[in-house]
Amino acid sequence: MLDLGLLNSFVAVVEGGGFRLAARRLGVSQPLLSQHMRRLEQELGVPLIERSRRGGAPTPQGQRLLPHARRLVEGARQAAALFAPRPLVVGAASNPGLYVLPPLLRPEEGLRLTSNAEALELLAAGETDIAFTEWWDGRPGLDARPWRQEPIIGIAPPGHPLADGAPVPLARFLAEPLIGGEPGTGMGRVLAEALGDAAPSLRVTRAMGSTEGVKRAVAAGLGVSVLLACAARDELAAGSLVAVPLAGPALYRQLWAVLPADLPRRAPAHLFLERVRTGG
DSSP: OOOHHHHHHHHHHHHHTSHHHHHHHHTSOHHHHHHHHHHHHHHHTSOOEEEETTEEEEOHHHHHHHHHHHHHHHHHHHHHHTTSOOOOEEEEEHHHHHHTSGGGOOTTOEEEEEOHHHHHHHHHTTSOSEEEESOOOOOTTEEEEEEEEEEEEEEEOTTOTTOSSSOEEHHHHHTSOBEEOOTTSSHHHHHHHHHGGGGGGOOOSEEOSSHHHHHHHHHTTSOBEEEEGGGGHHHHHHTSSEEEOEESSOOEEEEEEEEETTOOTTSHHHHHHHHHHTTO
């Protein structure tokens, strides 16, 4: 079995055009590098480097070995990279990813914004380390934990008849032209459960495809909507939207943190979840 370290030295000598640059690139002395080459040549029983004052060039036997040596060295590098420390990558559906997570992330931690379904798919494929979603479907291989409950509020444009500060029954509010947001968030399910027998009357007049689109449409006077309170914080403060109190029990949206089921307890994703649970 050939020594990968010797093959790496051989590739470095060929690519560096000699021993001086190769030794500098590998961080070893030239005598040690020469020793590596002699050992490899002895193991194979052929000369691999033609030495000269100008440096060193591969012999015909060295030329034959070179592509194989490069593949082996690169394969070893890629295998080692699988387990090398890397920055944490967080996957998140757009609402938790845009409006909840950013203040909790550190500069070295990455964030991939996507849909709820794709956030789980990326996690299952190993492309992210943890996912934050607005629903959980019980898929195998992943472990979901309730992360936090976000209040759901009604929003309307300034001057709307229902935006006078008085509580409005949910069914009455949703009878207004209703602006819908991103599909697949589960918001419709929350409203249907809250409405009970009145659920069949729920109709979306416009579907904007995103929370940002919903807020702009409502601010433009095209209708009303319901969304996570955290998503409208800036617009409410600026006065471009008005919160409408909804009569009855308070509405909340459960947000989930999802991790690989077999993840060690001290894995970076677990430590990240502990940190964001406390808001630090």
